[in-house]
Amino acid sequence: MTTLRPERYSALAIILHWAIALLLLFQIGLGWALEDLPKGAVQFAGYQFHKSVGITILLLSVARLAVRLFKSRPAPVPDGKAQMLLASAVHVLLYAVMIVGPLTGWIIVSTAKVRLQTMLFGKVPWPDLPVGQGLHEPAEVLHGALGTVGIALIALHVAGALYHHLKREYVIGRMLPGVIRSHSAIGIAGLLAIALGVGALICGLFLSFPASKAPAAAPSDTASAVASDVASEEPAEVATAEPVVAESEAAATTMASAWKLEKGGRLGFSAEYSGEAISGSFSRWDAMIVFDPEDLPGSSIRATIDLASVESGDSQRDDMLRSDSFFGVGAHPTAQFVSTNIREAGAGRYVANGTLSLHGQRKPLALRFALKIDGDKASANGSATLQRLAFGVGEGEWSATDQLKDAVSVNFSLKAVRKAP
Structure with missing residues (x-):
């Protein structure tokens, strides 16, 4: 027999309690694993999912707090003054972690240098908070610490529940369905809950986020086949930071040779945002060049x-x-440029006219480059200018050009060696 009258929390409080507990443990595990995810689309998907789970925890925690404040609940379990004070402190701090954790994450997103629209589970837009940039760094520090603090508080909470259970007090049973009444059944249910919590934490730690794949290509479509290689789970040379080059079938009937790119090439871009130049590059790209x-x-x-x-x-x-x-990148993981003709534009200078496929759009593009060939070695650098809005790059608030200009410059530099016939 237990030593306390079997008062119980409301059904809504019970549902919210266990839902938040599992989600919180899962979220902590996921947060710890994010930095170790592969850079690019995989890590991007992980962070987006982490934000969605965090907002879910915030909404459920606010609902749980409202239930606690406005619905009757069992009285605190009588115990020593120190034990009761510790139990109250743990409960208050757990609510703080449940609410402050998502809030600090929300502040981090809202005060980023370049804000990214939060989409809950990729479907529902979530607004930014109207807070100042000065909160960004403190929010990051606090957010990073809350995972460890949360685990410590959960451990104390579980230890307290087991402490009362071993004293044969009806504590764990108050947060379980009414059909679970006997002391042994409550103990089994408690152990099962602990196992589920550990499982949620492990699931967050090892959850995988597959990178988006390009559509399958017909064998005759060489450019699309390259895109499939880029997005495959086991990419060959294209998965490295150095580009590679392959022969074209047409090379067998022309004088033009296939070239293999050497290490050190760069494919970059630059744009203007709020009067400042923003530049970047792509670490994975593939090229098939016959010249x-x-x-x-x-x-x-x-x-x-x-x-x-x-x-x-x-x-x-x-x-x-x-x-x-x-x-x-979820729907359009790659961009492709395919030349239609190449013409000379001066001594050692050329223009490759072709088509750029980007963000589901295909537009003409002229790529200007300078080339120097010395025997079987070559070096080249070039550039092109495109209008991002023509490709639908920069939607919603980013479609305006007062801050982020429409023109984007693309540039590259490379060295190559002629492939043996």
């Missing part, structure tokens, strides 16, 4: 860029660029 100055009709350039590999020196800005408002 000879004496056979320009037989020369060609095909390039595919993994948009999730964007790096601009600001993680929040990179997340924003990968979002649906800009590159939309």
Whole structure:
């Protein structure tokens, strides 16, 4: 027999209690694992999901606090003064973690240098908080510490419940369905709850976020096949930071040679935001180049860029660029440039006219480059200018050009060696 009258919390309080407990443990595990996720689309998806779970915990916690304040609940369990004070402190601090944790995350997102629209589970837009930039750093510090604090408080909370259970006091049973009444059944249910909590924490730690894949390509569509390689789970050379080049089938019937790019190449971009230049680059891209100055009709350039590999020196800005408002890497993981003709524009200078496919749009693009060939070695650098809005890059508030200008400059530099016939 238990030593306390079996008073219980309301059904709504019980549901909210266990839902928040599992979500909170899952969220802590996920938060610890985020920095170890692969950079790019995988980590971006992880952070977006983390934000969605955090807002869910915040909403449920506010509902739980309202239930606690406005619905009757069992009286505190009589105990020593120190034990009762500790129990009250743990409860108050747990509510603080449940509410302050998501709030600090919300502040971090709302005060980022370049704000990214929060979409709850990719569907429902969530507004930013009207707070100042000065709160960003304190929110980051506090948010980072709350995971460890939360685990410590949960451990104390569980220890207190087990302490009362071992004293055969009806404490755990007050937060369980009424059908669970006997002391042994309550003990089993409590152990099961602990196991589920540990499972939620582990699930958050090891949850995987697969990168988006490009659509399957027909064998004859070389450019699309390259895109599929970029997004595959086991990419070959394109998964590294150095681009690679392959032969074109047309090379066999032309003078133009296939070239293999060496390490150290760069594909970058620059744009103007609030009067300041913003620059970045892509760490994963692939190119198929066949070229000879004496056979320009037989020369060609095909390039595919993994948009999730964007790096601009600001993680929040990179997340924003990968979002649906800009590159939309979930639906359009790659950009492709395919030349239609290459013409000479002066001594050692050329223009490759072609088509750029980006964000579901296909538009003409002229790529200007300077090339120097010394035997079987070559070096090149070039640039192009595109209008981002023509490709739908920068939607909603970012479609205005008063802060973020429409023109974007793309630039590259590379060295290559001629492939053996």
